[in-house]
Amino acid sequence: MTARSSGPMFDKLALIGIGLIGGSIALDARKRGLANKIVAATRSAETAATANRLKLADHCGTDLAAACQDADLVIVCTPVGACGAAAQAIAPVLKPGCIVSDVGSVKQAVIADMAPHIPKGVHFVPAHPVAGTEYSGPEAAILDLFQDRWCILTPLPDGDPAAADRLEAFWKALGSEVNRLDPANHDRILAITSHLPHLIAYTIVGTADDLGGHLNSEVLKYAAGGFRDFTRIASSDPTMWRDVFLNNREAVLEVLQRFQEDLFYLQRAIRWGEGDKLFELFNRTREIRRALIHLHQA
Amino acid sequence: MTARSSGPMFDKLALIGIGLIGGSIALDARKRGLANKIVAATRSAETAATANRLKLADHCGTDLAAACQDADLVIVCTPVGACGAAAQAIAPVLKPGCIVSDVGSVKQAVIADMAPHIPKGVHFVPAHPVAGTEYSGPEAAILDLFQDRWCILTPLPDGDPAAADRLEAFWKALGSEVNRLDPANHDRILAITSHLPHLIAYTIVGTADDLGGHLNSEVLKYAAGGFRDFTRIASSDPTMWRDVFLNNREAVLEVLQRFQEDLFYLQRAIRWGEGDKLFELFNRTREIRRALIHLHQA
Numbered sequence: 382m383t384a385r386s387s388g389p390m391f392d393k394l395a396l397i398g399i400g401l402i403g404g405s406i407a408l409d410a411r412k413r414g415l416a417n418k419i420v421a422a423t424r425s426a427e428t429a430a431t432a433n434r435l436k437l438a439d440h441c442g443t444d445l446a447a448a449c450q451d452a453d454l455v456i457v458c459t460p461v462g463a464c465g466a467a468a469q470a471i472a473p474v475l476k477p478g479c480i481v482s483d484v485g486s487v488k489q490a491v492i493a494d495m496a497p498h499i500p501k502g503v504h505f506v507p508a509h510p511v512a513g514t515e516y517s518g519p520e521a522a523i524l525d526l527f528q529d530r531w532c533i534l535t536p537l538p539d540g541d542p543a544a545a546d547r548l549e550a551f552w553k554a555l556g557s558e559v560n561r562l563d564p565a566n567h568d569r570i571l572a573i574t575s576h577l578p579h580l581i582a583y584t585i586v587g588t589a590d591d592l593g594g595h596l597n598s599e600v601l602k603y604a605a606g607g608f609r610d611f612t613r614i615a616s617s618d619p620t621m622w623r624d625v626f627l628n629n630r631e632a633v634l635e636v637l638q639r640f641q642e643d644l645f646y647l648q649r650a651i652r653w654g655e656g657d658k659l660f661e662l663f664n665r666t667r668e669i670r671r672a673l674i675h676l677h678q679a
Numbered sequence: 680m681t682a683r684s685s686g687p688m689f690d691k692l693a694l695i696g697i698g699l700i701g702g703s704i705a706l707d708a709r710k711r712g713l714a715n716k717i718v719a720a721t722r723s724a725e726t727a728a729t730a731n732r733l734k735l736a737d738h739c740g741t742d743l744a745a746a747c748q749d750a751d752l753v754i755v756c757t758p759v760g761a762c763g764a765a766a767q768a769i770a771p772v773l774k775p776g777c778i779v780s781d782v783g784s785v786k787q788a789v790i791a792d793m794a795p796h797i798p799k800g801v802h803f804v805p806a807h808p809v810a811g812t813e814y815s816g817p818e819a820a821i822l823d824l825f826q827d828r829w830c831i832l833t834p835l836p837d838g839d840p841a842a843a844d845r846l847e848a849f850w851k852a853l854g855s856e857v858n859r860l861d862p863a864n865h866d867r868i869l870a871i872t873s874h875l876p877h878l879i880a881y882t883i884v885g886t887a888d889d890l891g892g893h894l895n896s897e898v899l900k901y902a903a904g905g906f907r908d909f910t911r912i913a914s915s916d917p918t919m920w921r922d923v924f925l926n927n928r929e930a931v932l933e934v935l936q937r938f939q940e941d942l943f944y945l946q947r948a949i950r951w952g953e954g955d956k957l958f959e960l961f962n963r964t965r966e967i968r969r970a971l972i973h974l975h976q977a
Contacts, residue, residue, distance in 0.1 A: 511901055515968075531901055560900075570901055573887045578905030581879055584945055586964040588938045589871045602858075603809055603829055603868055607876030609971070610908045616968035619961035623954045630949055637946055640886045641939075647882055648935055651924045659924055663917035666884040670813075670914035673907070 389417050390551055395452035396421040397467045399432040399441050401513060402484045403458030404522025407438040409555045412524060422448035432519040445470040457483040462624035465494030477502035480544045484510055486571060488535045488564035490628035504544030509533045509567065510557060517618035528556035535564040572632035576625055577640060582614035687715050688849055693750035694719040695765045697730040697739050699811060700782045701756030702820025705736040707853045710822060720746035730817040743768040755781040760922035763792030775800035778842045782808055784869060786833045786862035788926035802842030807831045807865065808855060815916035826854035833862040870930035874923055875938060880912035
């Protein structure tokens with residue numbers, strides 16, 4: 382569990398994408414001295430300018446390939462839907478032995494999109510730091526975002542074990558607990574713990590907004606206990622989340638179907654006044670919270 | 680907006696039910712010197728003993744009527760489903776001029792249950808402090824729970840205006856902002872801002888739990904961003920919430936129907952890969968959050 386802190390782990394770290402996640406990795410890696418050089422690149426000149434103003438990396442440009450020249454570790458921190466194109470853009474300059482990783486909330490689709498572009502001799506180790514806030518962009522970058530959070534690695538079966546170990550050490554140095562999962566299993570678990578809750582939050586805030594008329598301002602006014610949490614979740618980055626749902630379609634549709642069945646069960650219980658069915662569930666979910674707190678995750 | 684702070688507003692305050700809400704009212708009223716005597720009663724001897732050990736009120740007994748003897752303000756702080764029986768139990772001892780109120784999250788059903796029992800000369804002013812935590816029982820009582828939160832009064836058309844004004848002054852003295860709504864309107868607004876979010880949170884936590892097998896511990900382990908908030912909401916008091924859904928049935932079923940339609944719309948968009956529909960909603964809900972923050976409620 383103890384993180385290495387003596388000397389940089391990598392000579393050059395390149396970050397493709399410099400928003401909330403990329404920017405926070407840059408800040409954290411510099412603070413902890415994990416790389417001699419930290420270079421970033423993003424397609425948006427405006428975003429690059431902001432990142433440079435905030436001094437997130439040593440330098441942030443708009444040429445993805447140039448940033449990866451001589452890099453020892455490249456982390457693609459774009460929305461999931463842009464990972465494939467990013468891999469394609471940087472592939473020609475990746476040096477042998479370089480580790481390429483990502484931070485995507487979906488793993489199977491990202492692997493399918495990125496892996497074909499990774500040159501022989503370059504080590505692709507997919508990863509997902511389970512951390513973030515509802516803010517996005519370079520201004521959202523903060524120190525210690527990954528401290529005490531999980532980072533899930535989904536190494537490829539034919540990947541280099543030493544590269545996975547080095548990436549694991551990097552994330553541990555950022556303060557994360559690292560675990561390894563099969564990509565399909567990752568996508569199923571995240572579908573229920575993260576993707577579905579976000580979809581629900583987006584939906585309910587939209588439903589409330591649509592109630593329209595005078596109710597609208599009243600809805601906002603009394604938005605307490607419950608709705609307020611949902612509006613926070615539903616203010617997360619639209620591009621990132623659109624990509625998540627499009628790229629984890631099967632797993633999201635599967636848990637959505639189960640959720641709908643369960644919701645109809647409660648809807649029917651309310652309609653028929655079956656209080657015991659409601660109480661039974663409400664009592665059970667309370668126990669789950671206790672289990673979570675016991676796991677120090679809440 | 681300034682609260683009266685000079686001298687007690689009421690000689691004797693009686694609280695029927697001494698959990699999170701009743702206990703917090705007791706603590707706050709004493710701290711602010713709003714009543715000379717604060718007496719509580721609850722049907723459970725165990726709860727009464729806890730309340731006495733914590734010194735929430737001057738005294739807490741188990742005889743509801745005895746607690747209300749000579750009271751100037753009685754606030755029924757039981758779950759919504761128990762308000763009618765509480766009103767019936769205390770009715771014989773209520774003195775003329777006494778104000779009877781409640782704290783229920785549903786107003787039409789509570790009014791229908793309580794109003795028939797209120798004697799002539801006693802003033803019934805229904806109220807709903809929009810405040811709380813996911814904890815319950817006397818141990819959950821905390822000071823300043825109502826500070827900067829809304830309290831919604833739903834006075835009856837034939838009620839005494841002076842009594843409503845006195846209750847409003849009481850809640851303002853507890854630090855709340857007070858607003859008045861028609862009971863039906865209150866129930867519709869709360870159905871979308873509070874009741875539906877709670878139902879959804881209960882459902883999704885149950886769905887996750889049901890995924891079963893090895894997924895279960897993994898679900899708990901990686902319960903971050905999204906699910907964690909839901910487990911907190913879904914750990915709220917089961918009895919209170921069962922009563923809310925049974926007693927605000929029509930409004931909850933109405934918003935639930937709208938929510939289901941909206942969710943199916945997104946489900947279909949995911950299935951057909953219609954990213955623009957997802958992005959449009961996700962972008963819109965982000966604006967709603969900004970409006971909320973602007974209203975200083977977030």
